[in-house]
Amino acid sequence: MKKVVIVGGGTGATLLANTLDRRRFAVTVLSNSAVHVFQPALLYVAFKHAAADVARDERRLLARHVRFVEEPVTHIDLPGHVVTTGGGRRYDYDYVVVATGVRTDPSQIPGLSDVNEEFGDYHTGVAQAQKVWARLDAFRGGTIALGQSSPIIKCPPSPVEGILLAEELMRGRGLRDRTRFVFFTPYPRPYPAEPMNQIVEPILRARGIEIMTFFDVDRIDPRARTIFSIEGEEIRYDLAIVIPPFVGADIAYEPASVRDANRLIITDRQSLRITGFDDAFAIGDATNLPTSKAGVGAHLEARVVARILSGERAAFDGRTHCPVDLGGGLGTFVIGSYTAPVVKYPPGRLSHLMKAMMARIYWLSLRGTLEPVFDWYFARTDPHRLSRTEPANRRAA
Amino acid sequence: MGANETMRTIVDSRGSSCPGPITDLAIAYRRAKVGDEIELWATDPGVKPDVRAWAAKTGNEIVSVEDQPDKIVVVRVVKR
Numbered sequence: 186m187k188k189v190v191i192v193g194g195g196t197g198a199t200l201l202a203n204t205l206d207r208r209r210f211a212v213t214v215l216s217n218s219a220v221h222v223f224q225p226a227l228l229y230v231a232f233k234h235a236a237a238d239v240a241r242d243e244r245r246l247l248a249r250h251v252r253f254v255e256e257p258v259t260h261i262d263l264p265g266h267v268v269t270t271g272g273g274r275r276y277d278y279d280y281v282v283v284a285t286g287v288r289t290d291p292s293q294i295p296g297l298s299d300v301n302e303e304f305g306d307y308h309t310g311v312a313q314a315q316k317v318w319a320r321l322d323a324f325r326g327g328t329i330a331l332g333q334s335s336p337i338i339k340c341p342p343s344p345v346e347g348i349l350l351a352e353e354l355m356r357g358r359g360l361r362d363r364t365r366f367v368f369f370t371p372y373p374r375p376y377p378a379e380p381m382n383q384i385v386e387p388i389l390r391a392r393g394i395e396i397m398t399f400f401d402v403d404r405i406d407p408r409a410r411t412i413f414s415i416e417g418e419e420i421r422y423d424l425a426i427v428i429p430p431f432v433g434a435d436i437a438y439e440p441a442s443v444r445d446a447n448r449l450i451i452t453d454r455q456s457l458r459i460t461g462f463d464d465a466f467a468i469g470d471a472t473n474l475p476t477s478k479a480g481v482g483a484h485l486e487a488r489v490v491a492r493i494l495s496g497e498r499a500a501f502d503g504r505t506h507c508p509v510d511l512g513g514g515l516g517t518f519v520i521g522s523y524t525a526p527v528v529k530y531p532p533g534r535l536s537h538l539m540k541a542m543m544a545r546i547y548w549l550s551l552r553g554t555l556e557p558v559f560d561w562y563f564a565r566t567d568p569h570r571l572s573r574t575e576p577a578n579r580r581a582a
Numbered sequence: 583m584g585a586n587e588t589m590r591t592i593v594d595s596r597g598s599s600c601p602g603p604i605t606d607l608a609i610a611y612r613r614a615k616v617g618d619e620i621e622l623w624a625t626d627p628g629v630k631p632d633v634r635a636w637a638a639k640t641g642n643e644i645v646s647v648e649d650q651p652d653k654i655v656v657v658r659v660v661k662r
């Protein structure tokens with residue numbers, strides 16, 4: 186039996202723990218929280234007052250043979266093969282897999298903690314997302330500013346989704362005439378990948394949402410209700426939903442050089458090994474891979490690591506596949522990989538339906554039993570295949 | 583290293599298309615000081631117009647743009 190320690194108890198960790206062969210691996214999951222949040226639902230908690238089935242108990246999501254310990258990990262000694270928790274307990278391993286995700290860090294931007302405290306945010310947790318809803322619910326007119334305050338983001342479509350749903354909400358309440366919407370982004374356009382922007386930007390414009398590009402938040406003055414950018418521009422707001430910067434987990438590593446300045450783990454793009462170590466892997470948002478931080482990545486990377494540990498040859502291809510809610514019952518997907526630029530995937534009702542369906546099958550998918558269905562679906566929507574069948578998708582060089 | 587010394591940072595964005603190299607450039611730019619150089623490596627074809635638009639907006643200078651088997655774009659940060 187090989188000892189596998191998995192650090193984290195979210196999407197990637199849970200799927201990996203459940204798919205490793207119990208006859209060959211003794212699996213321990215160490216997480217700082219037994220509450221597993223289905224994070225995409227935070228969008229609907231914040232903008233649609235959703236409440237159902239947002240979080241479940243991690244112990245019930247893990248297969249019975251997996252040992253679960255609710256304790257924060259504080260130290261990982263890679264050469265020494267030891268993981269240490271806040272309570273001082275030590276776990277040795279044959280293989281370690283880090284799946285600690287990213288967390289929001291408003292402290293990086295002066296004034297942001299106060300703004301998040303006042304208006305909430307939808308990337309930190311359920312309580313913060315509920316606060317967004319409470320503020321929107323009480324809103325009677327003025328300027329709503331929404332955007333990301335740093336280039337690193339969990340779920341790149343989520344800022345655009347947020348403002349579209351906020352606009353839809355105010356329209357439904359008869360407050361649209363009294364509300365100005367300002368969408369700000371550090372990128373050159375509302376959605377960073379151009380093919381997807383060709384779908385998203387016309388929708389934002391059609392809904393009368395003002396767009397400020399290259400707006401890299403420098404500081405916020407909560408009293409003057411003004412957001413300032415590094416480039417010297419300003420936005421005056423009455424209600425501000427500002428997505429905070431993201432950083433990796435608060436864990437000290439030996440050696441420290443396996444993490445970058447944002448505390449993301451420097452990970453081999455194909456083998457998912459932590460740089461310089463054969464028996465240590467990182468998956469999901471915790472890595473510095475040049476892919477979107479999304480559940481789909483964590484899912485596919487967990488499977489690659491499961492296969493490598495089982496002695497198979499496997500490599501991650503950088504696949505992303507993120508559903509985008511465009512409001513009004515329409516949806517699309519951001520699809521790409523290391524070798525295929527993002528595909529322009531036309532919006533439709535089916536895509537929206539699939540996003541809603543994912544919410545239902547998420548909990549089931551963590552068991553790992555749906556993998557044949559996912560394999561079929563991902564092969565059908567392979568970005569190389571999609572861009573072959575739809576020449577308009579190919580991006581001009 | 584002295585406080586006044588400028589630095590050259592290499593940002594390897596090859597293989598990134600979503601969110602894309604412009605994200606990595608913006609992150610590096612936040613950390614850079616006046617006079618620093620950022621060398622951005624990218625394979626995404628959209629990187630050239632993006633970097634030009636970015637430089638125009640932020641008042642930075644593009645030192646050179648080179649096509650190599652994997653594209654290389656060099657940007658010098660002159661304003662902050």
Ligand SMILES: Cc1cc2nc3c(=O)[nH]c(=O)nc-3n(C[C@H](O)[C@H](O)[C@H](O)COP(=O)(O)OP(=O)(O)OC[C@H]3O[C@@H](n4cnc5c(N)ncnc54)[C@H](O)[C@@H]3O)c2cc1C
Pocket residue numbers: 192193194195196197198215216217218223224225226227228256257258259284285286287307308309339340343434435436468469470471478479480481482483506507508
């Ligand atoms: C508003 C919103 C909308 C989203 N929409 C989508 C979507 O439509 N599609 C999509 O694919 N993805 C979406 N995502 C992103 C998706 O939820 C994440 O990318 C995914 O959960 C990442 O999985 P992970 O396993 O890497 O990290 P996580 O699921 O975040 O898990 C990290 C785990 O590590 C634990 N941890 C952290 N620090 C420590 C420590 N020191 N010690 C022990 N444990 C620790 C945490 O408690 C947690 O259990 C969305 C996210 C948000 C916020």
